[in-house]
Amino acid sequence: MPSTAPSRALILPAPDRELSPFTGLTREHWCAYADFLLRSAHRFGTGDHANIHLPGANSSYGPRSDSLEAFARTFLLASFRIAGDPNSTGWIAEWYAAGLDAGTDPANPDRWPTPGELDQAKVEAASLAVGLSLTRDVLWDKLPQRVQEQLIAWFETVIGEQYPPINWVWFQIVVETFLASVGERSSDADIDAGLAIHDSLYRGHGWFADGPERAYDHYVGWAFQVYPQLWALMAPGDPRVQQRKKADGERLADFLDDAACLVGGNGAPLIQGRSLIYRFAAAAPFWAGELAGHTRLSPGLARRAASGMLGYFARRGAITGDGLLSIGWHGEFPGMKQSYSGAGSPYWAAKGFLGLALPADHRVWTAVEEPLPVEAGDTQRLIAAPGWQVDGTVADGVVRVRNHGTDHANPGVAAADSPLYARLGYSTHTFPDLEPESLDNAVVLEDPEGRLTHRTGFEFLGQKDFGGVLAGASRAATNWITVDPDGGPDHGSGATGTATAGPEVTVVSLTRGAVEVRLVRLRGTAGSGARLRIGGWPVDAASPLTSDIRSLASWGSPLDDAGTWQREGPHPMGECLGVPWIGTSGPADDGDYAAVVLLAGEGALAALDAVRLSDGVRRLEFPDGTAVDLGTVWAEFTAH
Numbered sequence: 001m002p003s004t005a006p007s008r009a010l011i012l013p014a015p016d017r018e019l020s021p022f023t024g025l026t027r028e029h030w031c032a033y034a035d036f037l038l039r040s041a042h043r044f045g046t047g048d049h050a051n052i053h054l055p056g057a058n059s060s061y062g063p064r065s066d067s068l069e070a071f072a073r074t075f076l077l078a079s080f081r082i083a084g085d086p087n088s089t090g091w092i093a094e095w096y097a098a099g100l101d102a103g104t105d106p107a108n109p110d111r112w113p114t115p116g117e118l119d120q121a122k123v124e125a126a127s128l129a130v131g132l133s134l135t136r137d138v139l140w141d142k143l144p145q146r147v148q149e150q151l152i153a154w155f156e157t158v159i160g161e162q163y164p165p166i167n168w169v170w171f172q173i174v175v176e177t178f179l180a181s182v183g184e185r186s187s188d189a190d191i192d193a194g195l196a197i198h199d200s201l202y203r204g205h206g207w208f209a210d211g212p213e214r215a216y217d218h219y220v221g222w223a224f225q226v227y228p229q230l231w232a233l234m235a236p237g238d239p240r241v242q243q244r245k246k247a248d249g250e251r252l253a254d255f256l257d258d259a260a261c262l263v264g265g266n267g268a269p270l271i272q273g274r275s276l277i278y279r280f281a282a283a284a285p286f287w288a289g290e291l292a293g294h295t296r297l298s299p300g301l302a303r304r305a306a307s308g309m310l311g312y313f314a315r316r317g318a319i320t321g322d323g324l325l326s327i328g329w330h331g332e333f334p335g336m337k338q339s340y341s342g343a344g345s346p347y348w349a350a351k352g353f354l355g356l357a358l359p360a361d362h363r364v365w366t367a368v369e370e371p372l373p374v375e376a377g378d379t380q381r382l383i384a385a386p387g388w389q390v391d392g393t394v395a396d397g398v399v400r401v402r403n404h405g406t407d408h409a410n411p412g413v414a415a416a417d418s419p420l421y422a423r424l425g426y427s428t429h430t431f432p433d434l435e436p437e438s439l440d441n442a443v444v445l446e447d448p449e450g451r452l453t454h455r456t457g458f459e460f461l462g463q464k465d466f467g468g469v470l471a472g473a474s475r476a477a478t479n480w481i482t483v484d485p486d487g488g489p490d491h492g493s494g495a496t497g498t499a500t501a502g503p504e505v506t507v508v509s510l511t512r513g514a515v516e517v518r519l520v521r522l523r524g525t526a527g528s529g530a531r532l533r534i535g536g537w538p539v540d541a542a543s544p545l546t547s548d549i550r551s552l553a554s555w556g557s558p559l560d561d562a563g564t565w566q567r568e569g570p571h572p573m574g575e576c577l578g579v580p581w582i583g584t585s586g587p588a589d590d591g592d593y594a595a596v597v598l599l600a601g602e603g604a605l606a607a608l609d610a611v612r613l614s615d616g617v618r619r620l621e622f623p624d625g626t627a628v629d630l631g632t633v634w635a636e637f638t639a640h
Helices: 027-042 063-084 090-104 119-134 145-158 169-181 188-200 219-234 239-262 276-292 299-315 345-357 630-638
Strands: 202-204 379-383 388-393 398-403 425-427 443-446 459-466 469-483 497-512 515-523 531-535 546-551 561-571 574-583 591-600 612-614 619-621 627-629
Touching: 027 063, 027 299, 027 345, 063 090, 063 119, 063 345, 090 145, 119 145, 119 169, 119 219, 145 169, 169 188, 169 219, 188 202, 188 239, 219 239, 219 276, 219 345, 239 276, 239 299, 239 379, 239 388, 239 398, 276 299, 276 345, 299 345, 379 459, 379 469, 388 469, 388 497, 398 469, 398 497, 398 591, 425 591, 443 497, 443 515, 459 630, 469 627, 469 630, 497 630, 515 531, 515 630, 531 591, 546 574, 627 630
Parallel strands: none
Antiparallel strands: 379 388, 388 398, 398 425, 443 531, 459 469, 469 497, 497 515, 515 591, 531 574, 546 591, 561 574, 612 619, 619 627
């Protein structure tokens, strides 16, 4: 088996526009990126290869955890590369074989902390177990017995351990499944308990909540959908795998139908939820569908989605000049660091390379790329579990989500809004303002001290398609939150603190294409002295996108104040974030208000003026003539 490593430089083949007319990327491009990332990370490895000390910030778990994380996550990438091309990846296998030995050698002072000693090691153990399973004949079977025994002893510390009831249960399942596959001790009780928690988090049509809260994000795809398929490959003869195979496969196929509609024409995944520094890990479920054969998407569409994501980030500086993945979205942005994020954390992007485990002659690599849904035409979709209404427009490739069901909390909770979960809107082309109090896609009340209300804990009132006009609604008992600075680590939920009750706010979003008509009903404003603010989409000053907001003439109480809120300074997609807003110049009264909100490509402002009310202000007409009866809409959502 050849063991010569390729050049440390990134050398890409010429784009192939016949096989890949949308991205130009082929399997050879993916291999080149994978090898480049591996070689670059290896430069920071210790002499025995056990630890990779990448430059940058440490996580809350400390440098020993972070260096293991970098090894394990790059090993996952390496395992996909080896599994799909074992004959030309000997150099990768040799490098990691040495590290597997040194990292689990109990006599090595720089050995890895075990999963029994460190919680984060429970996560990284899963990557090691999956990688060893995928490359069993190349790596595991050729390791000396001493090294195998070291690894088994290291893995066995997960047995009987407690795991939080979120996507983490899969880390225990796959490790113990690997142990069983090599004839070693494992616990059926652990595996069965983990599978039961997994099923308890299922919310329908392929969607899982990452825990007991309304936590919907990319973990649905890169964890809850990917691990069941990898687990099935690890233990195809396990009766539990056989029993679950059909249901798990159908859940993946259902999810992929929605996921394909959440990829922008620019290749970006939806910019929403925690751990966005994993970037193109969002491609993983598309590969999983092909790996397991559980997908209704064509292989050309699956590869278009995955390659689009890789190309999007590669073109925008996600890979540094040193060949490393930074903490950020495009380039490095430290403000995206969460408490569990270290310099090795972004390498969970390795999941996005899962397709490399498939050989070069697999249909996903040989089929001609096909357009994404948003490239084939305007798209509309209601996704029930997270409470999202999706509008994609072919003219600009933007996919927009209006959100009335997700806040990483439960109904009735009083907490600050999580910027990545609780906004009214997210898209593939805009990055949320990362401050909890913001006018970004907001309906808020501003008190005399300038504090803004939060909607977290709202009630989801439902969603419906009114003949081509999508509608979603929520009602919030809003709060002003004084945040407790010692409120705990940032794992996605909004910050906690002291809550002061604000008015009740009901919001209905009526959407078609690039346009949203946002209907607002206020109750309980008396004595608050608070002004109403309705905010549009956050767009960088250099963006070609148009973000604007107008009052809907002839509807409800007047909105007589307007402006553009700006946050000067770098953000994940630029240097100066701006949000247009309208509102009341004085304290808002109980009543109804309405705004027309736009996010679109250049030259689209005319759409705002084309939204009309007629028939005694009951009939709302969108720019293309599609109309909806507002009385019917209000009756649907305010009867609750």
